Amino acid sequence: MNTWAESREGFKHRLIMNLRAQGFSHRDAEASIDILVNTIKDALQRGEVVTLDGFGTFKVVPTPAPKKAWKFGRVVTLYAHDRFTVVFEEAT
Numbered sequence: 001m002n003t004w005a006e007s008r009e010g011f012k013h014r015l016i017m018n019l020r021a022q023g024f025s026h027r028d029a030e031a032s033i034d035i036l037v038n039t040i041k042d043a044l045q046r047g048e049v050v051t052l053d054g055f056g057t058f059k060v061v062p063t064p065a066p067k068k069a070w071k072f073g074r075v076v077t078l079y080a081h082d083r084f085t086v087v088f089e090e091a092t
Contacts, residue, residue, distance in 0.1 A: 012037075044086060056090045 012033055019029035040058060043050050050058040063085045068075050 052091075054091055056088055059087050059089075060084045061087050 015033050016026065016029045019032065020026060024032070040050050044058060044060050047060060052058075061084065068077055070076075
């Protein structure tokens with residue numbers, strides 16, 4: 001589990017610091033990143049493909065659920081339900 005100090009060094013924090021270096025206030029930089037991330041998340045939830053020019057593409061692909069699993073030392077059958085995975089393809 002990440003500590004508070006480690007979480008401050010995450011990707012979002014580095015983006016905020018880069019925007020602050022460009023002259024944005026901390027509040028404006030954080031709000032801008034939150035808007036971007038939430039917009040991408042909402043589009044993926046609607047099943048859309050999100051392409052960021054020069055960066056890459058995000059898309060959601062169905063991942064079949066496993067049919068069997070170990071439980072209490074024996075194999076049990078699970079009810080199948082669909083899962084989804086977000087896939088990132090880097091721009092070339």
